Amino acid sequence: MDEPLRDMRTLVIQLRERIADLIREQALRPGDKLPTEAQLTARFKISRPALREALKLLEQDGLIYVEHGRGRFVSAISAIQIDRPITVFESVTEMTGHYGYNTVNKVLSISEEAPDAALAKQLHLDEGARVIRLERLRLEHDDPIMYCVDYVPRSIITARLYDIDWSGSLLALLDQYKQRPRMSAASVSAVMLPQDVVDRNDLRNFGPALLITETCFNAAGTPVVYALDYHKGSHFSFSLARR
Amino acid sequence: MDEPLRDMRTLVIQLRERIADLIREQALRPGDKLPTEAQLTARFKISRPALREALKLLEQDGLIYVEHGRGRFVSAISAIQIDRPITVFESVTEMTGHYGYNTVNKVLSISEEAPDAALAKQLHLDEGARVIRLERLRLEHDDPIMYCVDYVPRSIITARLYDIDWSGSLLALLDQYKQRPRMSAASVSAVMLPQDVVDRNDLRNFGPALLITETCFNAAGTPVVYALDYHKGSHFSFSLARR
DNA sequence: CGGATCATATTTGTCAGACAAGGAGGATCA
DNA sequence: TGATCCTCCTTGTCTGACAAATATGATCCG
Known part of the structure; x- marks a missing residue:
């Protein structure tokens, strides 16, 4: 269904974006379960370490959270996107x-x-x-x-x-x-x-x-x-x- | 010199903290080179995938940046670390x-x-x-x-x-x-x-x-x-x- | 039949080793 | 002297494996 991804940026950065897109496209709501690591590696044709680095980034963003032995889930913050937060530097x-x-x-x-x-x-x-x-x-x-x-x-x-x-x-x-x-x-x-x-x-x-x-x-x-x-x-x- | 780290949080989260501490303790300045992955895995007695996940997090924080083939370096933002930013949720x-x-x-x-x-x-x-x-x-x-x-x-x-x-x-x-x-x-x-x-x-x-x-x-x-x-x-x- | 217990499968956490790819510096050669 | 090449160092990615936490269903017992 999805072609493997290859361009100049590192795999991990591309992956983070692709997975974030996935959440949006499938309209996953807070609490919904993400595909397992096995499913995602198969889908994107990449290795588990690379996938895990990307998932860690999304986790740090607060977009997803993880429960050992259960899986990964979409977290609340995906729902509370601030349009122009003060934390973004601008003039x-x-x-x-x-x-x-x-x-x-x-x-x-x-x-x-x-x-x-x-x-x-x-x-x-x-x-x-x-x-x-x-x-x-x-x-x-x-x-x-x-x-x-x-x-x-x-x-x-x-x-x-x-x-x-x-x-x-x-x-x-x-x-x-x-x-x-x-x-x-x-x-x-x-x-x-x-x-x-x-x-x-x-x-x-x-x-x-x-x-x-x-x-x-x-x-x-x-x-x-x-x-x-x-x-x-x-x-x-x-x-x-x-x- | 450093004992391996073990407590209940995941290794990666502990690692991120330890490495951030390392930067502070050694007073590394923007542009300074971090120890290589090999040196860090040896120092903390952990595997390379775990280390890399932690480093990716610090990279996303903007604390460090990476150049393929050269190494990892302390970035400018490390100089403006806020001790307890308002963006951290607490009671x-x-x-x-x-x-x-x-x-x-x-x-x-x-x-x-x-x-x-x-x-x-x-x-x-x-x-x-x-x-x-x-x-x-x-x-x-x-x-x-x-x-x-x-x-x-x-x-x-x-x-x-x-x-x-x-x-x-x-x-x-x-x-x-x-x-x-x-x-x-x-x-x-x-x-x-x-x-x-x-x-x-x-x-x-x-x-x-x-x-x-x-x-x-x-x-x-x-x-x-x-x-x-x-x-x-x-x-x-x-x-x-x-x- | 109902409930507690246990074995098994699923899923994430961590590890080890390997090779590829980019960059730096020294050795070699013209 | 200067350009080229080779080698080493460092990060990027892959494969396979086992550990640990959780979920599920079967089993056993009352």
């Missing part, structure tokens, strides 16, 4: 766009300064290194829905500060310098906006904010941005799967 | 304990009621099904740091409401009925406590709250709890990796 611009917002960036301030100790540690900066501090407001129909502060090591940006349009995507800018962030370590909390920010920008009605503090890393694992993003509580909620 | 009791809090539960109300349409949908309830509504406050040294509302399908709990000590762990209770939650679909936002809750419980100084709304599922994929957890903003912040 703020992409994120707001996904929420249906079409925001305009307003640069509040741009400056070069010496990092404090905590920041220098986050960005792995040497003694005497400097950072660019970018403070922005994101407006939806002139209504502020995000307040953002970004810190970028000065050494990354070779251009002069005032030759750059800072109202665009920071990710796109870093991409030009081959420093596109790929992943981040983030922490989430609920706060009120700092009082001075409220005063300076007339944000008395901003209300509670979801603060995401994250250190972003490029593909090589070097930190390239430290960001504080205050999301207006009434406008944002992030989804994720826990298991 | 509120476990979570607060991890934060160093030793909270006392105070039951505000317990009742049986008819779910509204949204709730019935979240819990996959049939027409006419009823739910238990549990409203609690978590106190740290008499200071409220969480306000929680849980909804559980009435059909799960066979005992009479007032025969149960609701101040304990809800997870432990559900476990007794073989309905232990294993995973959840959650959403995170920043809010103020509802006004009536503030008034009734004297919570004027609670400040902004991190609200986690989640539907919890048992191993079979059936929803068993719908929970609203308001975390006092000044006391909680959750970490996660994004990639």
Whole structure:
């Protein structure tokens, strides 16, 4: 029924995909039993070790679970697919766009300064290194829905500060310098906006904010941005799967 | 140097942990080479298939990557390992304990009621099904740091409401009925406590709250709890990796 | 006939050994 | 000196086997 699979990716990766497809196609529901290892090896014409590696991956994904001596079963998480979880790294611009917002960036301030100790540690900066501090407001129909502060090591940006349009995507800018962030370590909390920010920008009605503090890393694992993003509580909620 | 590993969990799961430990202990940095499969099988006294399954898991985690013919290497993400990410499902009791809090539960109300349409949908309830509504406050040294509302399908709990000590762990209770939650679909936002809750419980100084709304599922994929957890903003912040 | 017990089959967990395929580095040869 | 080839190392895949947990049905006994 199914031809054996052969292309350039490793067998195991192909297998994982094929088995996930199988679950979808056959509309297997949580609790349903998967074919046994023997049946799957016969079906895909592959060896048991390769199959087991693929199944382990699906198990780690939470798509299936296993009971020794009984078999493998479709697990619950297959039913709770989150459309755009917060755990997927994306730029703020992409994120707001996904929420249906079409925001305009307003640069509040741009400056070069010496990092404090905590920041220098986050960005792995040497003694005497400097950072660019970018403070922005994101407006939806002139209504502020995000307040953002970004810190970028000065050494990354070779251009002069005032030759750059800072109202665009920071990710796109870093991409030009081959420093596109790929992943981040983030922490989430609920706060009120700092009082001075409220005063300076007339944000008395901003209300509670979801603060995401994250250190972003490029593909090589070097930190390239430290960001504080205050999301207006009434406008944002992030989804994720826990298991 | 290392004794072989034996306990009740499957070998592969133990192995994954041991190898992750190895990376930490030896302070391997992104790009560093891992021991070869041959060295690891010798070290841990396990077979190659078992080892490979474990390595595949770490690869999927993004902790390591592999190059055919060259070896396995530590990847960038290993640098941003989050100790206890929010994406790991655990009970509120476990979570607060991890934060160093030793909270006392105070039951505000317990009742049986008819779910509204949204709730019935979240819990996959049939027409006419009823739910238990549990409203609690978590106190740290008499200071409220969480306000929680849980909804559980009435059909799960066979005992009479007032025969149960609701101040304990809800997870432990559900476990007794073989309905232990294993995973959840959650959403995170920043809010103020509802006004009536503030008034009734004297919570004027609670400040902004991190609200986690989640539907919890048992191993079979059936929803068993719908929970609203308001975390006092000044006391909680959750970490996660994004990639 | 009913229920408990036991033997057997099924299914996953683990192991051993082998060969294929890709990559790296040194030896060889022009 | 430089290019080529060979060999070794490492990961990818396969085969076959046995152990351990579970399910099933037969058997035995009251």
